[in-house]
Amino acid sequence: MNALERASTFGDLLDEEVVVLTVIPDDEEYARDRGWITQGEPFEPETIAAGMQTRAKEVAPEATVRSERVSSDEPTATSTTNVVREIRRVAGDLEASVVFIGSENAGSVIAPQSSVGSPVANDQRYDVYVVREPGDEDDSDDRSDLDSTQDGF
Secondary structure, three states: OHHHHHHHHHHHHHOOOOEEEEEEEOOHHHHHHOOOOOOOOOOOHHHHHHHHHHHHHHHOOOOEEEEEEEOOOOOOOOHHHHHHHHHHHHHHHHOOOEEEEEEOOOOOOOOOOOOOHHHHHOOOOOEEEEEEOOOOOOOHHHHHHHHOOOOOO
């Protein structure tokens, strides 16, 4: 939801419409890997979409919320590929100026096999901001190098 918060702030500052897009592939494992459903919970795309809409409206009440379903009708396409295609299609249709993407791994890798960040960013029609989701790890050690560059502070 950090990406939505940033997008909402961006939209407010520039008086731009914010459209929240959730792309749900027909892939139960994809949904579980992203925490949309838990082990043993049934894969119900309509329920996932409704939950995403509720969460989005809590963060950005003025945003337009869309949910798109994609199927795996190509034997060589992965669920991630299908999600990327749909994000790019919708962004193009909306003539989006900016796309914000939330990422759990933006600090380490933006281009793993299951990430939509890099392939969406390859589209030159819009700017892309990849927003880190807060991790469970304490990152105070990561700041030590920055702190050492400040003399007397």
